[in-house]
Amino acid sequence: MKLEERDKQYIWHPLNQHKTHPTSKGIVKGEGIYLYDEVGNKYIDGISSWYTAVYGHCNPYILQEVKDQLGKLNQIVFSGFTHEPAVVLSEKLMEILPQNQAKVFFSDNGSTAVEVGIKMALQHWSNKGIKKNKLIAFNEGFHGDTFGAMSVSGQSIYNKPFKNYLVKVERILPPTNQNINYVLEHIIKLVKSGEVAALVYEPLVQGAAGMKMHDAEALNNVLQLCKEHEVLLVADEVMTGFGKTGTNFASDHMEIKPDIICLSKALSGGVLPLAITSCTQEIYNAFLNDDPAKGLFHAHTYSANPIACRAAIASVELLQSQEIQDGIKRLNVLNRSFLEEIRSSNKIENTRQIGVIAAFDFKLENNSDTYGKFRDNLYDFFMKKGLCLRPLGNTIYWVLPYVSSEEQIKKVHNIIRQSIDFV
Numbered sequence: 001m002k003l004e005e006r007d008k009q010y011i012w013h014p015l016n017q018h019k020t021h022p023t024s025k026g027i028v029k030g031e032g033i034y035l036y037d038e039v040g041n042k043y044i045d046g047i048s049s050w051y052t053a054v055y056g057h058c059n060p061y062i063l064q065e066v067k068d069q070l071g072k073l074n075q076i077v078f079s080g081f082t083h084e085p086a087v088v089l090s091e092k093l094m095e096i097l098p099q100n101q102a103k104v105f106f107s108d109n110g111s112t113a114v115e116v117g118i119k120m121a122l123q124h125w126s127n128k129g130i131k132k133n134k135l136i137a138f139n140e141g142f143h144g145d146t147f148g149a150m151s152v153s154g155q156s157i158y159n160k161p162f163k164n165y166l167v168k169v170e171r172i173l174p175p176t177n178q179n180i181n182y183v184l185e186h187i188i189k190l191v192k193s194g195e196v197a198a199l200v201y202e203p204l205v206q207g208a209a210g211m212k213m214h215d216a217e218a219l220n221n222v223l224q225l226c227k228e229h230e231v232l233l234v235a236d237e238v239m240t241g242f243g244k245t246g247t248n249f250a251s252d253h254m255e256i257k258p259d260i261i262c263l264s265k266a267l268s269g270g271v272l273p274l275a276i277t278s279c280t281q282e283i284y285n286a287f288l289n290d291d292p293a294k295g296l297f298h299a300h301t302y303s304a305n306p307i308a309c310r311a312a313i314a315s316v317e318l319l320q321s322q323e324i325q326d327g328i329k330r331l332n333v334l335n336r337s338f339l340e341e342i343r344s345s346n347k348i349e350n351t352r353q354i355g356v357i358a359a360f361d362f363k364l365e366n367n368s369d370t371y372g373k374f375r376d377n378l379y380d381f382f383m384k385k386g387l388c389l390r391p392l393g394n395t396i397y398w399v400l401p402y403v404s405s406e407e408q409i410k411k412v413h414n415i416i417r418q419s420i421d422f423v
C-alpha cells in the first residue's frame with residue numbers, strides 16, 4: 001500500500017482540514033533543491049520546506065557533522081550540564097548576531113523561541129519590580145501556535161478558536177513610509193501609561209500574513225520610539241533569520257537593534273529541530289539574583305540537543321561561506337529582475353522582494369474564495385509542473401534554497417510565468 005493510503009489510518013496532519021483534504025503526498029527523498037515522491041515525481045522545493053532547508057536537502061556538510069556527533073553524545077539534560085556543540089554554537093552565533101546580543105537560550109521550535117522571548121521580556125520587568133505587563137504587536141503578525149505566540153499573532157484561522165484564552169495585546173499597523181506618522185502617534189498613546197513591556201514583531205517581512213513587507217526606515221523609527229519609552233524589542237526572526245533578507249538577520253537592516261531575538265527554522269538547516277532566543281546582557285542581568293525564583297524557569301527536554309546543535313554549527317558555517325553568500329545574491333538579483341519583468345501584467349499586483357524572499361498577489365474580482373478553489377487550483381498547477389509552492393490565498397511567494405543554480409532559478413520563474421497565463 002502507498003504511504004499516502006497508510007498515512008490516512010492514524011495520522012492527523014497540521015494545518016489540514018482532513019474532511020476536504022484527506023490525503024498527503026508521500027515523500028521519500030530530499031536532495032539539494034529537490035523533493036522526490038513515492039511514485040517517482042520530482043519537485044523543486046520552492047519554499048525550502050518552510051524556510052528551513054536553505055542549504056539544500058541532505059546537505060553533505062551538515063550530514064557529515066551530524067553523523068560525527070551521533071557516535072559521541074546524542075542527548076543530555078541541559079540544566080546543570082553543558083556540551084561542546086552548544087558552546088561552539090553559542091560562539092558561532094555571536095559572530096553573526098547583532099553586536100548587542102550577549103546570551104543564548106535554547107529551545108526546539110519557532111513558537112517556543114517566541115514564548116521564551118515573551119517570558120524574558122515580561123519577567124525582566126517583574127524581576128526589577130517595575131509594573132510593565134502589556135504587549136504590543138503588529139496587525140496580522142504570525143508568531144507560532146503556543147498560547148503566548150498565538151496571543152501576539154494577529155487574529156486568524158490559527159488562533160480564532162482560542163481568542164478568549166489569549167493574553168490581551170494591543171495591535172499597531174506594520175510601519176511603512178506612508179503610514180509612519182500615524183503609527184508613531186498610535187504608539188505614543190499606547191506607551192503613555194508606562195505599562196508596555198515589549199513590542200513583539202516580525203522585522204520587515206510578515207511571512208504567514210502573505211509575505212507582506214514593510215519599510216526598514218519606518219520600522220527603525222518605531223523601534224527608536226519604543227526604546228525611548230523603555231519598551232523592550234522582541235524581534236521574531238524565526239522566518240527572516242539566517243540570510244533570508246539578504247543580510248544575516250532582518251534586524252541588520254535597522255540601526256536600532258532588538259533586546260531579544262527569536263530564531264529557529266534555518267538555524268539547523270532543515271535537519272533537526274532547534275531554536276534559540278538570544279538577548280542582551282542587560283536582559284540577562286535582570287535574572288541574576290540570590291532568589292532562585294528570579295531565574296528563568298523555562299525548559300524543554302530536548303533543549304540544546306547536541307546533534308541539533310552540531311547541525312546548526314555546520315549551518316552557520318555554510319551561511320558564512322562565499323558559496324552561500326553568492327547564492328543569496330544570485331537569488332536576490334534574479335528574483336528582482338523577474339519581478340520587474342512580470343510587474344506590468346494586469347493579472348497581478350504588489351510585486352515585492354527582499355533578499356531571497358519574493359512574492360506577488362493575483363488580482364481577484366471576488367476575494368471571498370482565495371483560500372478555497374483558487375488557491376488549491378494554483379497549488380495543483382505548480383505541483384503538476386514539478387514546483388512545490390504553497391500559495392497563501394491569492395499570494396504567490398517563493399523562498400528558494402540558497403544553493404539554487406541560475407538555471408534552476410530561471411526554471412522556477414518560468415513556471416511562475418506560466419501560472420500567470422493559467423489564471
Ligand SMILES: Cc1ncc(COP(=O)(O)O)c(C=O)c1O
Binds near residue numbers: 112145208239
Ligand atoms: C515568524 C514566525 N515565528 C514563529 C513561527 C513558529 O515556528 P514553529 O512552526 O517552528 O513553531 C513561524 C512559523 O512559520 C514564523 O514564521
